Amino acid sequence: MTRYQPHLSKTRIQNGRQCHKRLWLDVHQRALAEWGEASQLRLAQGTAFGELAQALLGGGHLVEADHTQSREAQAETQRLLARPRARAPQIFEAAFEHERVRVRVDVLRREPRSDTLIEVKSTTGAKAEHIWDAAIQTWVLRGAGRPVKRVQIGHLNKDFVYQREGDYEGLLALTDITDQVDALQPGIPTLVRQLKKVVQGPKPEITTGAHCSSPYDCPFIGHCQSMEPPQPEFPVTLLPHGGKSVEALLAEGYRDLREVPEDRFDNPRHQRIAEATRTGKAFVDPALRKAIKALPWPRYFLDFEAISFPVPRWLGTRPFQQIAFQFSCHVQTSARAKPRHHGHLDTEDSHPEARVAKRLVECIGDTGPILVWNRGFEAQILRQMADVQPKLRKRLLGMVDRLVDLLPLYREHYYHPDQRGSWSLKAVLPTVVPGLAYDGLEVANGLDAQMSYIALLNESLGRPDEERLRAALTHYCATDTVALLALS
Numbered sequence: 001m002t003r004y005q006p007h008l009s010k011t012r013i014q015n016g017r018q019c020h021k022r023l024w025l026d027v028h029q030r031a032l033a034e035w036g037e038a039s040q041l042r043l044a045q046g047t048a049f050g051e052l053a054q055a056l057l058g059g060g061h062l063v064e065a066d067h068t069q070s071r072e073a074q075a076e077t078q079r080l081l082a083r084p085r086a087r088a089p090q091i092f093e094a095a096f097e098h099e100r101v102r103v104r105v106d107v108l109r110r111e112p113r114s115d116t117l118i119e120v121k122s123t124t125g126a127k128a129e130h131i132w133d134a135a136i137q138t139w140v141l142r143g144a145g146r147p148v149k150r151v152q153i154g155h156l157n158k159d160f161v162y163q164r165e166g167d168y169e170g171l172l173a174l175t176d177i178t179d180q181v182d183a184l185q186p187g188i189p190t191l192v193r194q195l196k197k198v199v200q201g202p203k204p205e206i207t208t209g210a211h212c213s214s215p216y217d218c219p220f221i222g223h224c225q226s227m228e229p230p231q232p233e234f235p236v237t238l239l240p241h242g243g244k245s246v247e248a249l250l251a252e253g254y255r256d257l258r259e260v261p262e263d264r265f266d267n268p269r270h271q272r273i274a275e276a277t278r279t280g281k282a283f284v285d286p287a288l289r290k291a292i293k294a295l296p297w298p299r300y301f302l303d304f305e306a307i308s309f310p311v312p313r314w315l316g317t318r319p320f321q322q323i324a325f326q327f328s329c330h331v332q333t334s335a336r337a338k339p340r341h342h343g344h345l346d347t348e349d350s351h352p353e354a355r356v357a358k359r360l361v362e363c364i365g366d367t368g369p370i371l372v373w374n375r376g377f378e379a380q381i382l383r384q385m386a387d388v389q390p391k392l393r394k395r396l397l398g399m400v401d402r403l404v405d406l407l408p409l410y411r412e413h414y415y416h417p418d419q420r421g422s423w424s425l426k427a428v429l430p431t432v433v434p435g436l437a438y439d440g441l442e443v444a445n446g447l448d449a450q451m452s453y454i455a456l457l458n459e460s461l462g463r464p465d466e467e468r469l470r471a472a473l474t475h476y477c478a479t480d481t482v483a484l485l486a487l488s
């Protein structure tokens with residue numbers, strides 16, 4: 001009886017390198033995969049950059065057959081390769097197969113006596129997993145008889161600034177990775193043989209761990225966790241930046257943080273977390289109140305919402321630049337005064353920071369601390385605004401000097417077991433002010449905010465939907481500054 005022999009692909013091999021069980025599930029129980037909104041957004045952005053890269057590389061012949069039509073795609077590729085090089089010098093999505101491994105190549109450039117393979121990635125450089133992607137493809141192409149001599153990653157040029165509408169010349173950078181790819185070739189046949197055995201064998205017994213999110217988030221995590229004994233309420237994995245310490249605890253058989261002996265931790269922050277978790281009592285250092293009380297009035301509580309695009313959408317911006325499209329600011333003039341709220345949500349669909357900056361200086365006066373959560377981000381946005389609003393430059397840079405970051409204060413002087421190892425505003429807030437939380441908001445996190453904002457820009461929403469989304473975004477951003485008020 002012939003054994004079932006599914007084909008491998010570049011993606012399946014990469015899945016198998018991450019985890020044999022992931023590969024097995026991908027082949028046999030694909031429907032169990034759950035792709036989050038963030039993955040879908042990244043995929044859509046990657047596809048858009050891939051299409052733009054084809055134009056930036058000077059165009060070529062696209063193999064139209066999709067990934068479900070492998071034979072047709074390979075036949076179409078062979079027809080194009082049968083033409084003289086001058087009539088098909090560059091092929092996109094060329095399809096090849098070798099030893100039952102199928103690949104589609106982003107760009108195959110036919111040089112006079114050899115081929116160049118280009119793998120396009122919507123990142124700002126070549127990463128280790130990209131080199132593996134290209135190495136697997138190179139192995140298949142050489143095995144199928146193509147003379148691949150040069151291998152490159154086509155990625156975003158991080159220094160590119162979008163200056164003329166529709167002109168992306170210079171956005172694509174090519175990095176040569178031929179040597180790294182060649183160095184991986186000798187190990188690929190063994191890897192392929194090993195992974196073929198995995199897919200033909202029984203489902204691998206692998207438990208979840210750090211490998212489930214490295215280098216990529218695994219879409220089977222929900223399924224795998226549902227098959228494992230329930231996690232303790234406070235697993236040792238909640239220790240932030242646990243790395244090797246957590247691995248060691250797990251290896252020693254500890255799963256519940258409350259069961260780890262006190263003297264087992266050498267990191268003071270881990271000690272504090274473990275003690276609060278064991279006793280069920282929050283750690284509150286009086287230094288926290290003292291530091292906040294010492295701040296002068298008036299006080300400003302500021303939060304920006306920002307978005308980034310791999311392919312710059314607005315003139316004057318770079319790939320992946322964080323660009324603020326909204327702010328919320330509560331102003332309190334004295335301990336007894338009622339805070340006033342200001343905010344702005346910009347949906348004009350051009351670089352919004354000059355307009356956001358203009359509205360910001362209308363509500364932030366010349367003196368008084370500006371309280372934020374995670375200063376680096378707000379400082380970066382204010383500096384960017386100073387660059388696009390020269391008239392307000394001095395005031396905006398002055399604000400950078402007045403930023404007071406509550407995050408390190410809380411990190412050093414406060415911990416509640418319900419934070420479960422996180423000092424995000426969303427984790428800390430309900431432990432300080434029970435009842436005040438983000439649960440139930442239509443826009444409840446940064447990703448929701450970005451998706452809602454993109455919908456406002458891209459979609460022709462009816463007026464009720466547009467107003468609903470605007471209100472949800474405004475409410476979400478204001479909740480962040482209400483939280484800052486409540487924590488100070």
Ligand code: SF4
Pocket residue numbers: 018019020021022023025206207208209211212213218219220221222224
């Ligand atoms: S969730 Fe983890 S253990 Fe399960 S398949 Fe994915 S990587 Fe493997």
